Every structure is written in C-alpha cells, then in structure tokens.
Amino acid sequence: MAEGDGLEDLRAAIAACRICRDAPARGAEHRLPHEPRPVAVISSAARILIAGQAPGLRVHESGLPFNDASGDRLRQWLGVTRAQFYDPGLFAIVPMGFCFPGYDVHGSDLPPRRECAPRWRQTVIDAMPQIELVLAIGHYAQTWHLGDRRAATMTETVRNWRSYLGSNTGPAVLALPHPSWRNTGWLKKNPWFEADVLPVLRARVEKMTA
Structure with missing residues (x-):
C-alpha cells in the first residue's frame, strides 16, 4: 500500500532533527556524545507500536532499532523472527528519544x-x-502512554498489565520491562512475568501479525 507524502515528510523531518544537539548548553554532561542520528520506524500499516526508551550505541551505529542483545531478547518475548520484527507492515518502532543519549558515569x-x-x-x-x-x-514509555494510570514503580506497572489491556478507549497498552540483559535479575525475581505476561503477549502478536 502506497503511503502519502505526509508520512514521508514526517520521516524526513525526524531524520533532519537536531534539537537536542542545538539546545542551549547546560554543561558537558548534557551534550550528545555523537552527531544526532534519529532512529524510528513509522508505519501506515503496522497494528503494533513498540515504544522503547532511546537507541543504544549499537543502534546508533547501525541505524536499526533494537539491533543488539536487547532486541534479541525482545524478539524472543514477542515470538517473532528478525525478518518479521523489521517488517514495517507488522511493527512500528518509535522510542521516546530518537537519538543515542550517551552513557552515565556507571556506563549505563x-x-x-x-x-x-x-x-x-x-x-x-x-x-x-x-x-x-x-x-x-x-x-x-509507560509514563507517556499510561499517564496517571501508571503505578508508582515499573514493577507494579507491569504487574497491573491486565488493567491497561482491558480498559483503554484508544490502543491497548501492554507494559513491559526493558529487555536489556541488565534486567536478568529482575526477571528472576519476578517469574510471573514470563509465566503470565509473555504467553498473552505472544498470542496477541501472533494474531495481529498473521
């Protein structure tokens, strides 16, 4: 299906965006470590939006969202192949920040x-x-998409996943932890996520991408 000029214009405007580079300097810690390279997949056909945080360094270098170990885990959670994941007819991928923001003093x-x-x-x-x-x-992403329905912590927000799936007037929202390997400890402490949430996630994704 052909897309209108509006979506192409939006993609071009995002690709050209430099607002975080050109914002008034507030000290070295607020400067981007690299020239901005906005990464987002905007689609007129996908029924599922993956709303992440911001690209990591590998994603910045490749220009391909979730092209890293976090993406491998996310694709496992979704039960999709790499080809399916990067099919814009199936998934839109739009992080809260389009550019790699750099690392903190701890390397995160x-x-x-x-x-x-x-x-x-x-x-x-x-x-x-x-x-x-x-x-x-x-x-x-949970703060933006859920607003005041979000719980006090990420864990409680994810634990309340049923309420967000069932009571939206707009798109349903499924809250997920970040698939970073840094969250392996969180997954071990919260086995209900893999037992209860992932089967529902995979079933929805399978139905919506068939």
Whole structure:
C-alpha cells in the first residue's frame, strides 16, 4: 500500500532533527556524545507500536532499532523472527528519544533526551491512527502512554498489565520491562512475568501479525 507524502515528510523531518544537539548548553554532561542520528520506524500499516526508551550505541551505529542483545531478547518475548520484527507492515518502532543519549558515569545508557518527546511524540502517534496495541517498554514509555494510570514503580506497572489491556478507549497498552540483559535479575525475581505476561503477549502478536 502506497503511503502519502505526509508520512514521508514526517520521516524526513525526524531524520533532519537536531534539537537536542542545538539546545542551549547546560554543561558537558548534557551534550550528545555523537552527531544526532534519529532512529524510528513509522508505519501506515503496522497494528503494533513498540515504544522503547532511546537507541543504544549499537543502534546508533547501525541505524536499526533494537539491533543488539536487547532486541534479541525482545524478539524472543514477542515470538517473532528478525525478518518479521523489521517488517514495517507488522511493527512500528518509535522510542521516546530518537537519538543515542550517551552513557552515565556507571556506563549505563542515559535517559531519553527531554527535548524529543514534547516535540515529536504526539505528532508521530497522530500519524499512525491504525495502531491497536502499544508495547510500552520501560518507565519513560509507560509514563507517556499510561499517564496517571501508571503505578508508582515499573514493577507494579507491569504487574497491573491486565488493567491497561482491558480498559483503554484508544490502543491497548501492554507494559513491559526493558529487555536489556541488565534486567536478568529482575526477571528472576519476578517469574510471573514470563509465566503470565509473555504467553498473552505472544498470542496477541501472533494474531495481529498473521
């Protein structure tokens, strides 16, 4: 199905965005470590939106979202192949921040840049009215997509997944932890996630991508 000029114009505008690079300097810790390279997959056909946090370094280098170990785990959670995952007819992939924000002093990825979501998020969501399911990965995506329905912690938000799937007037939202290998300990402490949430996730994904 051909896409209108509007979506192509939006993709081009996002690719050219430099607001986080050109924001007023607030010290070295607020500067991007690299030239911005916005990464997002916007689709007129996908029924599922993967709402992540921000690209990591490997994603920044390749320009391909979730092209890392986190992506391998996420694809396992979804029960899809790599080819399916990168099919824009099946999945839109739009993080809260489009560019790699750099690392903190402990070597962990910094949060998504604060300039990105206010400028782009609603515009992108409005451009994809066909989305039926949002996979909100991590605190930042859950805060934006769930608003005041989000629980006090990420764990409790994910634990309340049934309420978000069943009571939305817009797209259903399924809250997920980040698939980073840093969260392996969290998965071991919360076995209910793999036992209860993943079967529902895989069943929904299979039905919506068939």
